[in-house]
Every structure is written in C-alpha cells, then in structure tokens.
Amino acid sequence: MRKPFLLFLFVFGFLTFSIAQKKKITLEEIWGGEFRTEYMDVLRSMKNGKQYTILNFNRSPRSSSLDKYDYETQEKVETIVTSSNEVPFFSSYTFSEDESKIVLATEIEPIFRHSRLGIYYVYDVATKNITKVSDTKVQEPLLSPDGSSVAYVLDNNLFVLDIASKTTKQITVDGKKGSIINGVTDWVYEEEFAFVRAFEWNSNGTKIAFLRFDETNVPLYAMDVYGQNLYPFQQEFKYPKAGEENAKVSLHMYDVASGITSNVDLGEVQYVPRIKWMNDPSYLSVQTINRHQNHLKLHAVNATDNSVSVLLEEKDDAYVDITDNLTFLADDSFIWTSEMDGYNHIYLYGRDGKLKNQITKGEWEVTNYYGYDKKANKIYYQSVENGSINRDVYSISSTGKNKKRLTLREGTNAADFSADYTYFINTFSSAIMPYEFTLHKASNGKKLKDIKNNSVLDNKLEGYELSPKEFSTININGNDLNMYMVKPANFDESKKYPLLMFQYSGPGSQQVANRWFGSNDYWHQMLASEGYIVACVDGRGTGLKGRDFKKVTYMNLVKHETEDQIAAAKKLSNLPYIDENRTGIWGWSYGGHMSTNCLLKGNDTFEMAIAVAPVTSWRFYDTIYTERFMRTPAENPGGYDDNSPFNYPELLKGKYLLVHGSGDDNVHVQNSMRMIEALVQANKDFEWAIYPDKNHGIYGGNTRLHLFSKMTKFVKENL
Incomplete structure (x- = not known):
C-alpha cells in the first residue's frame, strides 16, 4: 500500500515543481503583443487557379509587399509590388476583375467600425505605372472590371476616374454631410448590415448601380470630443434610435456611356441591405426588407428599362437574417x-x-x-x-x-x-x-x-502556466447549453475556488467554441493562475443550435439570457470545489448589459459584476438591430423597460464596476450615465470609470492595459 502512495507523492510533487517553474501571464504581455498570432494576411486566389497572393508586412523597417505564390510548390513566384519611394506603404489591396490593375490603400483613417478614409493608388501590373486616385482622402474605391476606371466616394458624392486620361467625372452633386449620402451607407447600415460601399459595377463596366440615403429627418446624435485643445468640440452624426425615423433609401442606375443617372422604383421599402449584379450585365439583384425585418424580398432589376420583378420572398415569425x-x-x-x-x-x-x-x-x-x-x-x-x-x-x-x-x-x-x-x-x-x-x-x-x-x-507558451478549456454541456431551463471551464493549473478538488463567469449572449453569437485564444482568453488564464475558476455558458438566444433556440428571445432581449446565466451560476455553485459565496460575472457591450442584469436580478447568486460599454436600455440603441429583435418601443414597451437595469437600481447588493468610453458612437455613454444616475439616486455604492474619447473598443496606447489592470484589481478585491 505504500508504493502507490509514494508514486502519487512523486507525481504530485513533480507536477507542482513543473508548475512552479512556469511563468504566469502578465497584463503587460497580453497588451504588449507578446502573444501575437501569425496569419496569412489578405489571401486571394488568382483567376488562373494556380497561384494566390498574400500581403506581407515587415515591422522594421516598415514596409509592405504584395507577393504571389504557387499553390502546388508553395514557392514565391514573384513580388508584384512593394512599398518604396514611389509606392507608399500600403495596408490593403484589391484587384480589378481582369487582374490588370490593383488598388493600394495608404494613409488609412477609420471613420466608424467598418468605414475608412484613405489615399489610394492604382498600380498597373504590366507597366508598373502608379496613379493616385485623389489628392484628398476618399472612400471605397472600386475598379471597373477591365481596370480602366475607378469609382469612389468623396464628400458623400460618387466619382469616376478614367485612369488613362487621369480625368475625373462627378456622378452625383447633391451629397451633403448630415443630409444626403451617395454610394456609401449611413451609420446604422454600416453597423448593422455590415457594409459600407453601396455602389457596384456591372460585369462589363457599362453601368454603376448605387444607393442614395436621405438622412435629413434622422435624429442627430452629438458626442463631446475632449481632445488636447482648450475647448472640446462635438462630433455629430445621424443615429436613428429604436422607434425613430430612418434614412430614406433609394436605388439609382448610372449609365457610363451616356452619363445619365436614372431612378429605380422599388416601391415602398424600408431597408435595402444588399445589391449585387448578376453575371448578365443587364440584371441587378436587390434585397429589400421591411422595418420589422421579417419579410425579405429578392428583386431582379432589368438595367435596360429599370423594370423590377420579385425573384423570391422569405418570411419569418421573428426576423430574417441578412x-x-x-x-x-x-x-x-x-x-x-x-x-x-x-x-x-x-x-x-x-x-x-x-x-x-x-x-x-x-x-x-x-x-x-x-x-x-x-x-x-x-x-x-x-x-x-x-x-x-x-x-x-x-x-x-x-x-x-x-x-x-x-x-x-x-x-x-x-x-x-x-x-x-x-x-x-x-x-x-x-482551444489547444x-x-x-x-x-x-x-x-x-x-x-x-x-x-x-x-x-x-x-x-x-510552453514556458507559461496554462490551463485547458474543459468543454461540456450544462442542462439549464430544459436546454443543454454549451459550456467551457478553465481551472487553476494546480487545481485541487478538495479546495473551494471563486467563480468568474464570462459571456456575451447576443442573438446568434457564440463564445463557447473550439478555437484558439483571443485576448480575453489570455486574461482568463492569468486569473486562473491566481486561483480563480473561469466559466462561460452560451445560453438561449445564442447561435448555431437552430432557429428556435436562437429566436426564443424575440421581443424580450436579455430576459431569458439572464435567467440562464443565473441558473447556471447556481448550478455551478453546487459543485464541491466552487465557493458559492464568491461568484462574479463580466461582459462587454451586450455582455455588459447581461452582467449588470445578472448582478441585480440575481443578487442572491452573484457577489460581483463588471460591465464594459453596456447597453442599459434598448430605447437608446439603433433601429435596425433593436427592432429586429424587439419591434418598436411603441409596439413592445414592456420588452424595452422590464429588463433595463436603471429601472431597478435598488436591487444592487454586490460589488459593481461600470466602464464606458465617452466617444462610443455605437453604445452611447448615455447608457452608463443613466445607470450611474439611477444608482446614485438609489444611494448604492459602486465603482465606475469613463475613458475619454474612446470608442466601443476602448483601446489606443495604454488604454487596454489600464482597463484590464483596473478590472483585475476589482476582481481580486471583490471576488
């Protein structure tokens, strides 16, 4: 009986020694790029099917090159273009359909989540000549199929540059900030339909179809930008909150030969989330969807006479995804x-x-x-x-x-x-x-x-103390929910550990996935090395388990999701190695709304929560996203208000950290300000932090390091 015991002591001692020799992940390493992952950047197959191109970067000296590789041999065939004195450092590229020309993106400046301004060049592959598209920063340049012209948007108007003659023609003239947008989308389309360029060449380059947005009557949102000057200034943009007026969108057809723009009558439409030319250059497909987003139509537009027919329709009791x-x-x-x-x-x-x-x-x-x-x-x-x-x-x-x-x-x-x-x-x-x-x-x-x-x-990473993600399911409210758990490397089942839950929970999302680490995973590993158990549960409303599982949250966002997280926390707290008196939860954006709700509505279960950039009322969020899942506030007031945490601040018992960026164009800081005011008036003690001029991602310089240092300190002191 002695030998097995001695063997156990040896193995346990060896494991303890091994763990002790390994380093613990630090916040400075996470946010300093120590665990940066290598990718194949901007991979595109050549039309011949034999070769592909990759955008390669050198950090020192700073340079970029577009390189061609052979599929079969994996050898580099040639460098098509590299940055030099003649060709500025470029961060993206796009071929013309015939691969004779390439648009190179330089001096890129973000506008919102997807939109960019930049100085662009057209590179001729055969002659190696380079043409500057515009001396002014423009948006969304797109080469014609034969590479002879490039269309782009400047100051909300559409232009076409003839590359050979270097002459530019202005297609629209009514573009005006805060009023008329031609060829690119407004804020809410960009954010919720995830596209910016709203114009397309047909397959032979004879026509350009484009969308026009009239946002004159869309309510204006203004954010104070504090900057470095004596006085702050306001950044203003049109933002339609739930129930408010959207931009009026219309479809137009520009004929390249005649220079004539015509209107396409789509009837009464609320949204046009996609346009796409067919292979036949005379036909354009257009998707339209109603305001409730439960009735989608795919139209065929005959570009010769602008006649419109319906190819298919799709309806759903809840919503149809784009x-x-x-x-x-x-x-x-x-x-x-x-x-x-x-x-x-x-x-x-x-x-x-x-x-x-x-x-x-x-x-x-x-x-x-x-x-x-x-x-x-x-x-x-x-x-x-x-x-x-x-x-x-x-x-x-x-x-x-x-x-x-x-x-x-x-x-x-x-x-x-x-x-x-x-x-x-x-x-x-x-995950490994x-x-x-x-x-x-x-x-x-x-x-x-x-x-x-x-x-x-x-x-x-072999030199660091890491713990595996343990995947499983947990039965909650009649559903087998996907879950992962990260335990300390020296986990001892006879001990009790604090539990920190992480989630996002938004419709169709997924956090429990068998894939490699993101930044949050490294932070969770760091917490595990400090003696915390981290768990993540994808509750009802998340994705990839069927329509009914996803859409059960329709008209009641956050209600079922909150119930699932509270029930999961209670069930996990029954495990012998979980300390039921030390349970926390955190999340960002939708997940911040969730963590706030869980702390308040589950105040007998959670002792701590961190909410980063949370929604606190769906009344404050945009039309397309919110109404897709909730309809309008007039139609569904209870759905909007029953789960808005600033309506029941008196429920707060645990420790709460609330964080927001003042320059968040997506989930406005108004959400956190209303939550703060409600908690103050309820005389509740909590912690909060506002990051000046930072957007929804709260990053730049040392910002993320500072944020996660604050979050780590809060976890250690309160869980």
Missing part, C-alpha cells in the same frame, strides 16, 4: 441560404426564382458558403455538423448527394479555395492549437503541404 451568401452561377441560377426548415441550410434556385432543391439538410447549421465548382458539380461549405462548437469544411453535389467531409481535425476549420477549386488553404485552430495553415486537395481534402504555423508562439 447574409452575403447569395451567389449567382454561370446561368444566373443562384445559391441562397435560409433557416426556413429550422436550421441554416443551402438552397438552389433557378434564374426565374423557382426552388430547384434544398442542398443541405439536418439538425445542424451551415456557417459559411464557399462556392460552386461547375466542372465537378460540387458545392463547398463550412458547418457545425461535427458538434456546434466545431467547424468543418464539406463538399456536396448540387443535388444534395455525395457529401464529403474534407477536414478531419477537431476544432475550427475554415477554407480559402483556389479560383478553379483544385485546392483549398485550410485555416485550423483549436494556435492557427495553422495547410494546403489541401479540394476533391478529397487530402493534405498536400504545410504552409505556415504558429510554432514559435506554441513553444513560447
């Missing part, structure tokens, strides 16, 4: 993804809009559509068929037969296919493996070559 999966095949039949059978799947429609067949089926979700290989009659896609926390790449015929799993490693797989679908480059990561890039044969998924990995990072 995606970028619409793909026109050679004959303009098209691929469409939909949740109409309860799960997101791929459908094939004829050019006339009639359904040919449902291609994928099952109680799992398609998460990405990659394309169609006509020669092999194969459709390529990504799905969660192998478990909702994993991603795999598959092929299937257009008839829905001959499905093949092309990736075999459990984790998150994503593919970038060559233009002729001979190869794909797989990006793989898991940083990103790896490998070349595969598209026909059967066979791995051909290793391309790039993060072995340097992996080896570096």
Whole structure:
C-alpha cells in the first residue's frame, strides 16, 4: 500500500515543481503583443487557379509587399509590388476583375467600425505605372472590371476616374454631410448590415448601380470630443434610435456611356441591405426588407428599362437574417441560404426564382458558403455538423448527394479555395492549437503541404502556466447549453475556488467554441493562475443550435439570457470545489448589459459584476438591430423597460464596476450615465470609470492595459 502512495507523492510533487517553474501571464504581455498570432494576411486566389497572393508586412523597417505564390510548390513566384519611394506603404489591396490593375490603400483613417478614409493608388501590373486616385482622402474605391476606371466616394458624392486620361467625372452633386449620402451607407447600415460601399459595377463596366440615403429627418446624435485643445468640440452624426425615423433609401442606375443617372422604383421599402449584379450585365439583384425585418424580398432589376420583378420572398415569425451568401452561377441560377426548415441550410434556385432543391439538410447549421465548382458539380461549405462548437469544411453535389467531409481535425476549420477549386488553404485552430495553415486537395481534402504555423508562439507558451478549456454541456431551463471551464493549473478538488463567469449572449453569437485564444482568453488564464475558476455558458438566444433556440428571445432581449446565466451560476455553485459565496460575472457591450442584469436580478447568486460599454436600455440603441429583435418601443414597451437595469437600481447588493468610453458612437455613454444616475439616486455604492474619447473598443496606447489592470484589481478585491 505504500508504493502507490509514494508514486502519487512523486507525481504530485513533480507536477507542482513543473508548475512552479512556469511563468504566469502578465497584463503587460497580453497588451504588449507578446502573444501575437501569425496569419496569412489578405489571401486571394488568382483567376488562373494556380497561384494566390498574400500581403506581407515587415515591422522594421516598415514596409509592405504584395507577393504571389504557387499553390502546388508553395514557392514565391514573384513580388508584384512593394512599398518604396514611389509606392507608399500600403495596408490593403484589391484587384480589378481582369487582374490588370490593383488598388493600394495608404494613409488609412477609420471613420466608424467598418468605414475608412484613405489615399489610394492604382498600380498597373504590366507597366508598373502608379496613379493616385485623389489628392484628398476618399472612400471605397472600386475598379471597373477591365481596370480602366475607378469609382469612389468623396464628400458623400460618387466619382469616376478614367485612369488613362487621369480625368475625373462627378456622378452625383447633391451629397451633403448630415443630409444626403451617395454610394456609401449611413451609420446604422454600416453597423448593422455590415457594409459600407453601396455602389457596384456591372460585369462589363457599362453601368454603376448605387444607393442614395436621405438622412435629413434622422435624429442627430452629438458626442463631446475632449481632445488636447482648450475647448472640446462635438462630433455629430445621424443615429436613428429604436422607434425613430430612418434614412430614406433609394436605388439609382448610372449609365457610363451616356452619363445619365436614372431612378429605380422599388416601391415602398424600408431597408435595402444588399445589391449585387448578376453575371448578365443587364440584371441587378436587390434585397429589400421591411422595418420589422421579417419579410425579405429578392428583386431582379432589368438595367435596360429599370423594370423590377420579385425573384423570391422569405418570411419569418421573428426576423430574417441578412447574409452575403447569395451567389449567382454561370446561368444566373443562384445559391441562397435560409433557416426556413429550422436550421441554416443551402438552397438552389433557378434564374426565374423557382426552388430547384434544398442542398443541405439536418439538425445542424451551415456557417459559411464557399462556392460552386461547375466542372465537378460540387458545392463547398463550412458547418457545425461535427458538434456546434466545431467547424468543418464539406463538399456536396448540387443535388444534395455525395457529401464529403474534407477536414478531419477537431476544432475550427475554415477554407480559402483556389479560383478553379483544385485546392483549398485550410485555416485550423483549436482551444489547444494556435492557427495553422495547410494546403489541401479540394476533391478529397487530402493534405498536400504545410504552409505556415504558429510554432514559435506554441513553444513560447510552453514556458507559461496554462490551463485547458474543459468543454461540456450544462442542462439549464430544459436546454443543454454549451459550456467551457478553465481551472487553476494546480487545481485541487478538495479546495473551494471563486467563480468568474464570462459571456456575451447576443442573438446568434457564440463564445463557447473550439478555437484558439483571443485576448480575453489570455486574461482568463492569468486569473486562473491566481486561483480563480473561469466559466462561460452560451445560453438561449445564442447561435448555431437552430432557429428556435436562437429566436426564443424575440421581443424580450436579455430576459431569458439572464435567467440562464443565473441558473447556471447556481448550478455551478453546487459543485464541491466552487465557493458559492464568491461568484462574479463580466461582459462587454451586450455582455455588459447581461452582467449588470445578472448582478441585480440575481443578487442572491452573484457577489460581483463588471460591465464594459453596456447597453442599459434598448430605447437608446439603433433601429435596425433593436427592432429586429424587439419591434418598436411603441409596439413592445414592456420588452424595452422590464429588463433595463436603471429601472431597478435598488436591487444592487454586490460589488459593481461600470466602464464606458465617452466617444462610443455605437453604445452611447448615455447608457452608463443613466445607470450611474439611477444608482446614485438609489444611494448604492459602486465603482465606475469613463475613458475619454474612446470608442466601443476602448483601446489606443495604454488604454487596454489600464482597463484590464483596473478590472483585475476589482476582481481580486471583490471576488
């Protein structure tokens, strides 16, 4: 009986010694870039299907180059262009359709989340000549298919530059800040429909379709910018809050030869979330959706006479999601993804809009559509068929037969296919493996070559005290919810540990996923090394478990999600190694709303919460996002007010840290100011911090380091 005990002491002692020799992650390392991950930046397949391009950067000296590689050999074929005295440092690139010209982006300046201003150049691949698009910073330059012209937006107007003659033609003249926008989207479209460029060339470059936004009657939001000068100033932009007036959007067609712009009558429309030309240069597809976002129409516009017909309609009791999966095949039949059978799947429609067949089926979700290989009659896609926390790449015929799993490693797989679908480059990561890039044969998924990995990072992390994410499910309110838990490296089941829960919880989101670390994961590892258990539970309303699971929160955002987090915390507190008197929760944005609600409505369960940039009333948030899930405040006042935490500040018992950036254009600091005032009037003790001029991401310089230092101190003192 003595030997096993001695062996246990030896092993336990060895493990303790090993852990003791390893370093603990520090905040300075997390936010100083010590764990930076290598990627294949801006990967694009060449039209020949044999080669691809990558944007490579050198940090010292600062330079960038656009390099071409061979798929089969993985050798660099050539450097197409590199930054120099003639070509400024560039951070992005876009080819013309015929690959004769390249737009290079320089001096990029962010506007909002997706929009950018920049100085752009057109590089001629054959002659190596370079043409400056404009001396003024512009938005969204787009080359014509033959590379002869580039269209762009300047001061809310649309322009076209003829590259050979270097002459510029102004297409619209009514653009005006705060009133009329041509060719790019307004704030709410950019944020919630996730696109900025609102113009497109047709396939032969004879026409440009564009959207015009009249935001004259949209309410104005103003933020104080404190800056470095004697007086602050106000940044003003149009922001339609729930129930308020949206911009009036209209569709227009510009004929390049005649220079004439005509109007397209779409009837009474609220939103136009996508426009996309078909392969036939005479036809444009337009998606429109009503204000409730539960009735979507796909229109075909004949560009010769601007006549409009409806190709398909989709309705839902809750809402219809907008995606970028619409793909026109050679004959303009098209691929469409939909949740109409309860799960997101791929459908094939004829050019006339009639359904040919449902291609994928099952109680799992398609998460990405990659394309169609006509020669092999194969459709390529990504799905969660192998478990909702994993991603795999598959092929299937257009008839829905001959499905093949092309990736075999459990984790998150994503593919970038060559233009002729001979190869794909797989990006793989898991909770224990940083990103790896490998070349595969598209026909059967066979791995051909290793391309790039993060072995340097992996080896570096061997010297740190890390704990694995333990994936499981937890049954809460009748649902098996995905969960992960991170325990201290020297975890002892006979001890009791404080529990910190992390979540986001927004509709269709996912935090519990088998993929490599983000910055929050490194922070959680640091806390685990300090003796905390970190857990994350994806409750009702999150994604990839079917339409009904996701849309159960319709009309009552945060209600069911809060109930699930409170119930999960109670259940976890029953574990013998969890200290039921030391339970905290934190989150950012939607997650900040959640953590606030959990601390108040679950004041017998949570002792501490941190809320970063939280929504505190959906009345303060924008039309498109909020009304998609809640309808308008006039239609659903209880849905808006019953879960707004500043309506019940008296429920606060635990320790609360509230953080916001004063320059947050997305979730306005108004949300936190109202929460602060409510807590003050309820005479509740809490901590708060405002980061001057910082946006929703609260970053820049030492900002993130300062923020997470404050959060770490708060956790250690109160949990």
